[in-house]
Amino acid sequence: MLAAVRHRFAGDAQVTVVEHDLSQPLPDLGQFDVIVSSFAIHHLDHDRKQALYEEIYAALEPGGVFCNLEHVASPTERLHHRFLAAIGYTPDQEDVSNQLLDVETQLGWWRELGFEDVDCYWKWLEMALLIGVKPLA
Numbered sequence: 001m002l003a004a005v006r007h008r009f010a011g012d013a014q015v016t017v018v019e020h021d022l023s024q025p026l027p028d029l030g031q032f033d034v035i036v037s038s039f040a041i042h043h044l045d046h047d048r049k050q051a052l053y054e055e056i057y058a059a060l061e062p063g064g065v066f067c068n069l070e071h072v073a074s075p076t077e078r079l080h081h082r083f084l085a086a087i088g089y090t091p092d093q094e095d096v097s098n099q100l101l102d103v104e105t106q107l108g109w110w111r112e113l114g115f116e117d118v119d120c121y122w123k124w125l126e127m128a129l130l131i132g133v134k135p136l137a
Contacts, residue, residue, distance in 0.1 A: 023048055026055045035059060035066050042071040043097050050109050057113045062137040066115065068130045072123075073100035083125040103128055 002019055009015040020027060022044055035056050041049055056066050074080040084091060103120050107130060110118045115132030122129040 022052060026052070026059065029059070031061045031064075032059055033061055033064050035064070036069075037067070038069045039071055041068060042100055045099055046101055049099075049101065049106070053106075053109055054113055057110075057115065057134060060134040062134055064134045066110075066132050066134075070106075070128055070130060071098065071100060071126055072106070072128045073102045074126055075102065079125065086125060100126070103130065106130060107132075 002017065006017050009017065018027065018029065022040060041052060044052065053066075060066060074083060081091065084094060103123070107118050107120065110130070110132045114135060116135050118132040119130075120128050121131050
């Protein structure tokens with residue numbers, strides 16, 4: 001993915017690609033109007049997920065938006081197996097690095113941090129788009 005993004009934005013002086021291991025605290029890169037994550041955070045342990053959400057909240061400007069397109073836990077084992085079948089996987093082919101967490105727990109953490117308009121804006125089985133807005137000061 002890094003190679004693709006570097007290729008896509010090569011020569012664009014407005015884009016800086018920063019390589020970072022999300023299991024470590026975010027580097028201080030300033031404040032942002034929008035922070036987007038896509039299919040990355042579910043690989044972190046739950047304590048790190050919660051800490052990362054706090055770091056993201058702190059890095060957002062008032063009125064800033066956090067969007068997380070994520071792989072989330074199914075509420076039942078049967079639905080989990082349905083998801084795997086829908087994407088052409090069997091349980092023994094599942095990515096062992098997945099550390100899935102349910103939508104409501106994550107949205108609750110965001111609300112506790114102070115995000116507003118927190119919701120799951122789209123969901124299909126174990127894929128969900130979670131969005132929250134940092135209140136205006």
